[in-house]
Amino acid sequence: MSTLIEISEKLGEDMYSGSSQVVAKFLEALSEKKISREEMERAFNILISAHPDMAVLQHAFKILRNVPIDGIHTAAKEFLRSLKNSPRRIGEYLAEMLPQKAIVLSYSQSGTVGEALLRVHEMGKLGGVILSESRPGLEGRKFASFFLENNIQVTLSLDCALGSLIEGADAVAIGSDAVTVEYIVNKIGSLQLALLANYFDKPIFALASTHKFVSSAIPQKIAEPKNIWDDAPIGIFVQSPLYERVPLALLTAVICERGLVGIEEIEMILE
Incomplete structure (x- = not known):
């Protein structure tokens, strides 16, 4: 053992x-x-x-x-x-923000998002989920299997195709490893997704319990070069961060187990 x-x-x-x-x-x-x-x-x-x-x-x-x-x-x-x-309660608050049979686009793999969307599905408000592979770890494939196992319609695509697929979504829901009064920290690619959501006028929610609320957070993890390009030719520097900041200003709201929160509410929770 x-x-x-x-x-x-x-x-x-x-x-x-x-x-x-x-x-x-x-x-x-x-x-x-x-x-x-x-x-x-x-x-x-x-x-x-x-x-x-x-x-x-x-x-x-x-x-x-x-x-x-x-x-x-x-x-x-x-x-x-x-x-x-917490995720089930978050799902109930999220359901209030969605139309009937909503198509929700998500990214990477988040236990909180998965359980929250499962709750939305139980409430009869989820029409399906759109995901991408989420390179370099490809955890989007595992996330897609989770939804399939729970009888939720799921579409999996390439990361670079999200700009095309987002038009078919009613909302975007992403996870968060940390929430501050200025930004959230999540998987690399989340910032681009937030910008896409704003461009196409789609609501985007960051789902995170208050256990993840902190005064500050600095993304530090980087991808293993071999997971991006194994045996890359000498002279090519292969590097990528794994996490990044997404400003709260780009999000419709952060949803925690207490409901939808903004800067003032996050500050109060952190006190």
Whole structure:
């Protein structure tokens, strides 16, 4: 059986799952294992170093590091329960903003977006989902399989085709690894999608629980060059960031488990 340190190291290598998915797997392991405070803090530090863009990790660590060691399991389960329940409530707020049988365009792979859209589907308001591959990790394919498994009509295309496909969407819904009063942080390509949504006058929502609200966040992760062009000729410098900032000004709204929020509401939540 893997130790908590081994689990954190493995999760640290996962560059393409959503932050809620990564944290949920870690907290599930944490809530089941007998550990020392030192082991917990070391595991958290390994994971935070690997995923500095994931605000929910920092939020969980801030809470759990101040809990008595004999209360860690209970606190981890409570944080996990709150994290898992939030997307369904977010989905209910999102449904209020959509027409009947809405076609929603999304991007990359987000556990929050997936569960929120599943809730919209249960409410009878989702007509289908449009996705792209989401290079270089191609996690869009896995996201498409999630919707297929839940009997939701899904279309998968190339990233560069979103400018053509967005005209057939009623709205855009993306995830977020961090939310600040000025911007969100999400997978590279999200900024272009936000600009497209504004150009075509499509509402675009960033879905994120308040666990991801932070005062500031700096995108740091970069793609492995081999995942962009393996064996590239010598002399060609292959590099790309994996995450980027999207200004709140380009978003219709951020939707969290408390409803639609703007700058003032985010500031109040962060106080």
